Amino acid sequence: MSGHGRRGGRPTLEEVAARAGVGRGTVSRVVNGASGVSERTRAAVEAAVEELGYVPNRAARALASNRADAVALVVPEPQSRFFAEPYFSDMVRGVGAALAETDVQLVLTLAGSDRERRRLARYLAAHRVDGVLLVGVHAEDPLPELLAGLGIPAVVSGRRSAAEPLPYVDCDNLAGAAGAVGHLLDRGRRAVATVTGPLDVYGARCRLDGYREALTAAGLPVDGALIAHGDFTEEGGRRAVRELLERRPDLDAVFAASDVTALGARRELRAAGRLIPGDVALVGFDDSVAARHMEPPLTSVRQPVEEMGRTMAHILLARMAGEPGDEAVVLPTELVVRESS
DSSP, X not given: OTTSOTTSSOOOHHHHHHHHTSOHHHHXXXXXXOSSOOHHHHHHHHHHHHHHTOOOOHHHHHHHHTOOSEEEEEEOSOHHHHHHOHHHHHHHHHHHHHHTTSSOEEEEEEOOSHXXXXXXXXXXXXXXXXXXXXXXOOTTOSHHHXXXXXXXXXXXXXXXXXXXXXXXXXXXXXXXXXXXXXXXHHTTOOSEEEEOXXXXXXXXXXXXXXXXXXXXXXXXXXXXXXXXXXXXXXXXXXXXXXXXXXXXXXXXXXXXXXXXXHHHXXXXXXXXXXXXXXXOEEXXXXXXXXXXXXXXXXXXXXXXXXXXXXXXXHHXXXXXXXXXXXXXXXXXXXEEOOTTO
């Protein structure tokens, strides 16, 4: 009879109660981990659950407790960027590892278009999830305010500003960028250019500030002709380096605000006949799989993306449970030196 009810279907709560010799309410308390049940009774119920192969009805339990037993990982970017950047897959891996220790389901949602955002707003308003993890939020994104209005706990990956009101997990973008540019200067490079990320992303602005800080610390001027604006994409990197070479053909190093941007920079430098690192040294940011497989292998700033994802999930779970937890976590970066610099 193990694994089946009396009519050959899915075992019911009543059948578990009958097998354990207790009431239905007692079985419910044991299954939901409630207190007030003796060890002897708990053991009898657990034995009956095991023998019958009873699986709790999660939907009914969630309805009764007003919980969805799910969290959403929301990426307000188009699919093309999500699948092109290893950052996002590493983040999902870290979040998934943390939630694997729980009964909470992960729902991945891309919201890169107005239509997707409207659909997401309706989904969240229906309280289909108990919490939200926001990854890659831009400065003017309305999603955090929407969540606050709905009373849904949320944690952000990467601050929107220095005064981020929501709990967040970030890496030290400024120190990472300053270290990367300092490395290039230590190697004797003097015309060090940078390709930024989108400057409505706080982390991209911090990386630009780190670039400027390193030049100033070395007693070098910050030359606007050596700064080109990108968007974290490969094509954006290529376009920006084309502009840089037109303005400053004597540049001898490029700090790219992401590894994907560095891929585009490398393509344009090679198209212009520049050797890496002989003519132009190149450094990226992320230390993704792309960095290790580039030719030559890319020097890059490693940010602990999987750890960031795990930390975000743990903070959100604590908030969902009404427990105190960290409100702001900034993790250190590390420069990984390879042949490109």
